[in-house]
Amino acid sequence: MKKPRLILREQPLAGGQPAAFGVGLLIALIVGILLLYGAGHEPFKVYSRMFDASLGDADAWAKTLNRAVPLGLAGLAVAIAGSMGLWNIGAEGQIMAGAIAAAWVARIGENLPGPILISGMLLAGVVGGGVLALGPALAKAKLGVNEIITTLMLNEVAIRLVQWLIHGPWKDPDSFNFPLAPMLPDQGRLPFLFSRAHLGLILAILSIVIAAVAVRYTAWGYELRIAGSSESTARYSGISLSKKILTVLLLSGAIAGFAGSIELAGTADRLTETLSNGYGFAGIIVAALALMRPSGVAAVALLFGAVQIGGQSIQTMGVSSSVSTILQAFILFGAIGAGVLSRYSIRLDNNSTTQQESES
């Protein structure tokens, strides 16, 4: 009897990842047809609505791109840490920390001219995210404390901090006692590129390109890749692991914080409890889909953004939010699952030894 077995490929199949991505997407859409049909909807109408809402025209593209910006930056934050084998599960909180810092700059500098104010807010976002990552980074680098736990727990801290600020000291006096922070000053908002797509798009693309080049072509990135491939090799060649861990986790937090300040100045316009909107957690999926390579993050984030925007749009057609969420999950899991499978080859095993045959 022939048994199929999965064998890990020594080299990933050339072009296998994008191809698997496509196949997975297709399978997910087919399964989705069954789901939608079962739930009493017309699958093709739903799909065409999803497509129109996310990629149909300039306004749709703007929505998708604005969504892809925080997803891409959060994914980049996770991927940078991941290329050294570290898990930053705290991007969600670091986005919040970045937004808090940026909002604070907007409060104290509300009369500054736009370019200066925006630059200050973005810089503050970077610092804010980095500060929240500092504790886990130091603990991991100096004491070996598991960064997954520490970064995860700090998410909660950052979100509570936002809640306290908007219920307390930063509550807008003109909000009729609603827990709302004041709106940003007009000159503190990111300019639009087209439709409502804001400047964050260019900042995110720049960040991803710089990070991808740094990891691939610089001595710093080289050391990062060595340490990610084998800690013992890094030690052998004199690379200081603790320094590397410290800088990489700080950088990861800073990128997430940057995403927070962009989200604040580009879309949210005021500090809210829902500003981070799960982007930090979605960033883990984005990074995993991109195989922890900064260069792959942009494409994955775009797909992710389109799926989210499309998924939301069909809720106005009467598709329940749970069906929409399941559909989104299908599409993403289809792509992830196929992506993982593309690293394997299937071999039919011939049970050749006489012993085994006598048994079976």
Added chain:
Amino acid sequence: MANTSPPKSYEDFSVELNAIQKSFPGVRANSNGNLKILKGTIHALLGENGAGKSTLMNVLAGVYRPDSGEIKVHGTAQIFRSPADALNAGIGMVHQEFRLIPSFSVAENVILSSSPPVLKAKEINKQVASLADRYGLNVDPAQPLWQLSMGERQKVEILKVLWRNGQVLILDEPTTVLTPAEVNELGQILRRMANDGRSIIFISHKLHEVSGICDEATVLRQGSTVAASLDMKITNQEDLARHMVGSSPMVTQRPHKGNAGEPLLEITNLTALGARGTTALNALNFVACAGEIVGIAGVAGNGQRELADVIAGLRQAESGSVVLNSVNATNLSPQKRFELGLAYIPEDRLGVGLAPRLSLIDNAILRVYQQQRRGPFIAAKRAQTYSENIINQFEVRAGDPSGAIASLSGGNLQRLLVGRELDTKPTVVLASQPTRGLDVKGVKAIQDLLIRQRDAGSAVVMVSEDLDELLTISDRLLVMEGGHVRGEFDPRTASREEVGLSMVSNSDLTPRS
């Protein structure tokens, strides 16, 4: 030791292994493994490192499937698909690395492989305690495992097999984790089990322990059984050692050139701890001079690995000093030592010496990437030229130099690693098991490179478990035992037998040097 004579029932073997063959990619671990174990005896399985003892026992314990050959248990042929099958047939193995769960209690660990559906702690503790008492395995069933010493953990492993009513117990080098007093105690426990009709297979290369504990011995050499079921009462240690190391084969000495120059590596009173916190190096001294190859022989686990790590700077020395080119390097980083002229070819090629997921180019420039910087960038052209030079000079056969090196063959990986290290013109070369697992051509190529480096005036220190190799290319041969240098031999005059004996014998068999 006063052994009570075991009950002998010659008509019944508990285990028979006939003509077992087992190969791994590139290595034939067992070519003709034969073993017959009498019921109620303690049977020693002896052999040098790499003789195939562990493989043969893993075959018996169901961990590996033999390529061919026959396993009989109590007279019936068996095919084991997993360790669980072997356990069901009454065969259990205590591996060198214990397989226990630290947060569980002793009793919970013991019953792990066959626990009743409902766990009543009191009941189980009582049952485990009574089983333990029967054989003098004094451990507290309720104690959490993490509190136990290594010797006590070993008892838990033995209890695990007894709990499954194992009739054949395989112990893989059980004494390495024990103190001398614990070794005595283990001997008594095993004797009680044997008197109870069980068979014990005792894998070892410490001859003096074996002769005190075991009834019979089987010796493996290069994967085959060379002496089966020797009666320990009439076999002396020297005979056993001769079986283990073999008769002196023709060892062709490689040409030696000139005399050794000034000392380049001086190790003085070096003491260091091993992974388990035990003393691995104990006031060790030696010197390696320009233009000589110093071979370091010894049975695995006598401090060779730690010695290499301490010299390379990957392990902290407790006391003593490492002097490289007259500079005290004891507390310097690995990179500083490299800058002082130390090249290190580690035992673990892939994972220490090389980064498996990175490309050949990335791996080739590991030692020199800082010199290839242009601003923050690594100059890609320069890196490529540099690695092409290594590829050509050291004949590394690789398809695409920008592909991950994990797909290269062992020989090519080692050429890349050795080439990278030697290309930097080191004054001291430290090579740990540099030819292990390579084919004949690969072995020759690596040896040639080391000899060439010696002839160029470097001091070469080569740690190896292959005695023939050391006798072939060393200018001086040191034997390590128990964390220090036990003896020094001149490979031109010393016989293989003589060196081999000093490696495997206890201290009353001093080498005639």
